[in-house]
Amino acid sequence: xxxxxxxxxxxxxxxxxxxxxxxxxxxxxxxxxxxxxxxxxxxxxxxxxxxxxxxxxxxxxxxxxxxxxxxxxxxxxxxxxxxxxxxxxxxxxxxxxxxxxxxxxxxxxxxxxxx
Amino acid sequence: xxxxxxxxxxxxxxxxxxxxxxxxxxxxxxxxxxxxxxxxxxxxxxxxxxxxxxxxxxxxxxxxxxxxxxxxxxxxxxxxxxxxxxxxxxxxxxxxxxxxxxxxxxxxxxxxxx
Numbered sequence: 001x002x003x004x005x006x007x008x009x010x011x012x013x014x015x016x017x018x019x020x021x022x023x024x025x026x027x028x029x030x031x032x033x034x035x036x037x038x039x040x041x042x043x044x045x046x047x048x049x050x051x052x053x054x055x056x057x058x059x060x061x062x063x064x065x066x067x068x069x070x071x072x073x074x075x076x077x078x079x080x081x082x083x084x085x086x087x088x089x090x091x092x093x094x095x096x097x098x099x100x101x102x103x104x105x106x107x108x109x110x111x112x113x114x115x
Numbered sequence: 116x117x118x119x120x121x122x123x124x125x126x127x128x129x130x131x132x133x134x135x136x137x138x139x140x141x142x143x144x145x146x147x148x149x150x151x152x153x154x155x156x157x158x159x160x161x162x163x164x165x166x167x168x169x170x171x172x173x174x175x176x177x178x179x180x181x182x183x184x185x186x187x188x189x190x191x192x193x194x195x196x197x198x199x200x201x202x203x204x205x206x207x208x209x210x211x212x213x214x215x216x217x218x219x220x221x222x223x224x225x226x227x228x229x
Contacts, residue, residue, distance in 0.1 A: 004158070033216070035219075040221075041221060042202065042219030042220050042221050042222060043159065043217075043219040044219070045216055045217070045218070048216060058216070059218075088156065090158050090159070092158075092159075092217075103149075103161040103164065104159075104161065104217060105161070106158030106159045106160070107158050108157060108158050109156070109157070109158055
């Protein structure tokens with residue numbers, strides 16, 4: 001298993017540009033989510049999905065769009081990049097376990113700089 | 116989800132046990148205690164979780180007080196590779212069709228030294 005993969009590893013954008021951060025998992029996980037981490041801070045949830053075709057907003061969703069057309073993929077779109085979106089972005093996935101707990105598996109991250 | 120309080124930083128000598136405390140005094144009966152760590156800006160890594168009883172796996176032990184208001188993560192023989200930020204997270208039980216969300220604080224930065 002490759003686990004959770006993210007591309008690209010690094011990206012530099014100019015203000016106003018758009019781009020898509022890719023996330024894929026090969027563990028047949030139902031849940032996928034996107035977090036951002038600013039310097040010296042913990043991770044904050046952007047968007048999440050409980051299954052294909054179902055997405056919802058997290059703590060900091062403004063400026064980002066997501067879709068989930070397959071179980072494996074959960075791309076994050078920046079519509080019009082702003083310097084405030086400079087951050088490290090992590091994708092995560094987990095099983096759905098009936099009546100119990102689950103653990104999340106994180107990708108290696110995408111380091112985004114918006115000039 | 117209940118909030119957690121952790122010391123911002125701790126030091127530990129290599130080979131010694133590292134004991135990382137976490138306070139979660141507002142935890143409710145249907146909330147788990149999870150521990151993750153993040154090594155030098157890599158993606159967070161799951162360590163262990165528990166509900167009421169103490170738990171142990173190949174990485175660590177988790178001690179939860181009887182009233183569940185605090186817990187301690189124990190790395191029995193810390194190595195330099197255990198230097199990381201450790202996050203204590205309290206999260207509700209996950210049911211099918213519900214969101215599997217984690218709320219991260221700022222964690223404890225553990226520095227393991229020679």
